[in-house]
Amino acid sequence: MSELPKTFDPAELEARWYQHWENNGLFRPARDGADPWTLVNPPPNVTGSLHIGHALDNTLQDILVRHARLKGKDARWVVGTDHAGIATQMVVERQLNAKQQKRTDFTREEFVAKVWEWKEESGGEITQQLRRLGCSMDWSDERFTMDPGFSKAVLKVFVELHKQKLLYRDKRLVNWDPGLGTAISDLEVETKDVKGSFWHLKYPLADGSGFIEVATTRPETMLADMAVAVHPTDERYTALVGKQVKLPITGRLIPIVTDEHADPELGSGAVKITPGHDFNDFEVGRRAGIEARDMLNMLDAKARITQTSDGLIPEELLGIDRFEARKLVVARLKEEGFLIPHVDKDGEEHDAEPRTIATPFGDRSGEVIEPWLTDQWYVDAATLAKPAIEAVRSGATKIVPKSWEKTYFNWMENIQPWCVSRQLWWGHRIPAWFGVPKETYLQNEVRGIETSPAAAFTNGHIVVADNDDDIRKQFAAYYGVSTEKITLVRERPSGDYAWTLKEGQHPVFQDLDVLDTWFSSALWPFATMGWPENPDPTLGGRYPNDVLISGFDILFFWDARMMMQGLQFMKAVPFKTLYLHGLVRAADGQKMSKSKGNVVNPLGLIDNYGADALRFFMAAMESQGRDIKMDERRIEGYRNFGTKLWNAARFAQSNGIAASTSIEAPEAQLAVNRWIIAETIATVQALDLALADLRFDEAANTIYQFTWSRFCDWYLELIKPVLQSEGGEGAEETRAVAGWVLDQILVMLHPFMPFITEELWSKMGPRDHELIVAKWPMADARALDPTAxxxxxxxxxxxxxxxxxxxxxxxxxxxxxxxxxxxxxxxxxxxxxxxxxxxxxxxxxxxxxxxxxxxxxxxxxxxxxxxxxxxxxxxxxxxxxxxxxxxxxxxxxxxxxxxDLEAEKTRLAKAIAAAEKERDGLAGRLNNASFVEKAKPEAVEKARADHAEKAAEAERLSAALSRLG
Structure with a gap:
């Protein structure tokens, strides 16, 4: 037994123990024949750093994996990082910019090499931070979504989905980030309320009989309008349906169509339709019979005005930024009499009505996002979603909390095609190749003229394959030539480019785009296990995973897509249980954000209170998906809990209480010893049930109350006379029982507070193994003693x-x-x-x-x-x-x-009256439907908490008064 220092110092022992665990391979000990248990970590971005959401997510995972390990299972926690296409490319481009360089100064291959160099030198900082949190991940098998094996899986899935006609190329609207020059996912769009304007416009009828009024927050988009829509039942416009209007500025003739998208109750009831620049308008346009290939595009990749296919945009508007174009368009509409002024409440006229507008921004670039019509690759998500819906309905995958099922079903049943291509250089290059149409190839070969890749990408022949031989064979068969004549072109210089045919060689061009990172991460549960090389459908008993812990905010972006891909390629769900936790919010209930300045750094909390205290706070506050309010005082309280346990161990050492030699409870005669043994068994039972139900708060509270109250506060006090009396009866028995109970506490508490428990385990006496690989306590009901x-x-x-x-x-x-x-x-x-x-x-x-x-x-x-x-x-x-x-x-x-009894009665009576007054006042507010509906959720929640506190105070004081007679 090594004597414990008087002071509990988390920092020193945390660094020491983590290094010991990792260096000795204890995060995945050799356990031949043990039942496999697998959990995959949501791969953080390789550019990321630990934030409070990571701390919650990974703490919950570590609790489960440490518990499974203590239960004797072959527990594997798969760890790795995501290549984070946009974020990583931005980091490297910023480094180049600092040296007055840019990406296009290099070839694609050279730039990607620089990204790999950055990854080796600076990437993965977050994995070191996860170690500080105490995450017992299998670092010996760390994965990366751009590793060769994983990349092979990604390309195979793309090719197979294309063969199955579940992946295709299509022209549709996407969220386009002009700053980054790429399509982005909905998750990467941040909507903000911005002060803007609402303009009312006159669109003259082509026959000169009048005009129709429309309104818009983006008047510049009228340059690409293709219709005006009215509701089919709106009698005001019945006679106009089918007629045409002549657009101001461009002079384009566009039809008046009917569509239920137009709301008769809003504005004039008529809506301008720009299908190439608005998601709702895109659908209206398709319903009106406009093919996507015929929809007008008025913006280039930098959101500058470009000429539409009909050539009707005036020359002076071309090449300017969209927001500059807005000013010019409004000025011209006003000048030509097509702008309807807004009259305010004071009767004054203005060009537009002020409005607060929900505006989409790129979360990384900060640019306003544009719906942009472009050719992209799409996955038929609706088809893939059907088995994933049935898997949850049948219970093959259980969602916890169950309340999220409704949201899951609603989204999956109305899922849209999934855009999986991104206009980047860093990422999994799309294994698609383009060749000019056969007719063009034959003409050019005969005439000996140049072949432009533009023709290949516009309407050429497409081959999807993940190896060069297949690509050559398929193109050779298409053109009717030998494979030797097919030249693979992987990189095209920027600007105008043409490929001159030489000696009968024919070029085919690889798609320049890469895959969305959500596409690759959707394969995480099985691609990390060696698929597709491993033909075993269960991947050695590792698939499906036992549980997935995830924030609810990525339910659709990652969790649902893993369900779809897992069922499609492994014919089984990727995880048996999906646990969705809430967000960690600021102390006042607001969402944390850098702009608000209320972001909490978990590493700073670890510095101040230790990782164990932060982990225990996360577990104790996690209540089946409810958001967590940050409370540093609670974290400090859990550090004090660690100190309480530390001091209890020191008391044990000073009284001859040492490590137990058995997992089974010692024989006991004294009632106090029989009582604590029974309390220990009851705690094990309650803890097992709570962890099985993923009730993290209940589990944490169970072990906390037992350790602090039952063991430290009562048992140790009750046995002091026995331990301190010379030759006292039952002293030897009591030392054996106390040592056994302390051991059980350390094991039960270990998943929550691994560092302090491992340290105390090592100091209480000689052991043949570390606590991390000890045995979970036995919930032996025979040890329960109702009498004691x-x-x-x-x-x-x-x-x-x-x-x-x-x-x-x-x-x-x-x-x-x-x-x-x-x-x-x-x-x-x-x-x-x-x-x-x-x-x-x-x-x-x-x-x-x-x-x-x-x-x-x-x-x-x-x-x-x-x-x-x-x-x-x-x-x-x-x-x-x-x-x-x-x-x-x-x-x-x-x-x-x-x-002074009378004085005390008077004091208590006054205190009761005050508590009851506050209680009743709060009850009145909570019973007011207007307050509950209109007040901020955090205000209502605080009122409820205050009411409960005052009600409990009044009850407690009343009980005290009654005891005075």
């Missing part, structure tokens, strides 16, 4: 009641009371006689005097003092005394000369 539990719980309840009363009446700890028992049944008498010394010591009682109900003789207390059995309760109650009541027992503690 009842006896000790009765003693604790009596002492707690006296202590509470002393506190409420401000009785100093130095003052000892005299307790007179006037009523007591046989069971209470036995309990009192067996534990009177402990009661006196713990409750600060000088002596206890009692008699049994119905006794006709004088009974004596252990001090020999006698009382007359005719001394009635009424007489005591009328005196200056405090009442003590418990099952089968009634007693009084004399307060004469100690407390």
């Amino acid at each position: 539990q009842g006896d000790v719980d009765w003693v604790i309840a009596l002492v707690q009641q006296i202590r509470t009363s002393r506190t409420e009446l401000n009785i100093p700890p130095s003052v000892k009371l005299e307790l007179i028992i006037t009523r007591m049944d046989d069971l209470s008498a036995r309990r009192l006689q067996q534990n009177v010394e402990a009661i006196k010591r713990l409750a600060r009682i000088d002596r206890v005097i009692w008699r049994r109900i119905g006794a006709a003789r004088v009974e004596q207390d252990p001090t020999g003092a006698a009382i007359d059995h005719h001394w009635m309760e009424q007489e005591l109650a009328e005196k200056n005394s405090m009442q003590v009541t418990l099952d089968g027992l009634l007693g009084f503690a004399k307060l004469e000369g100690i407390v």
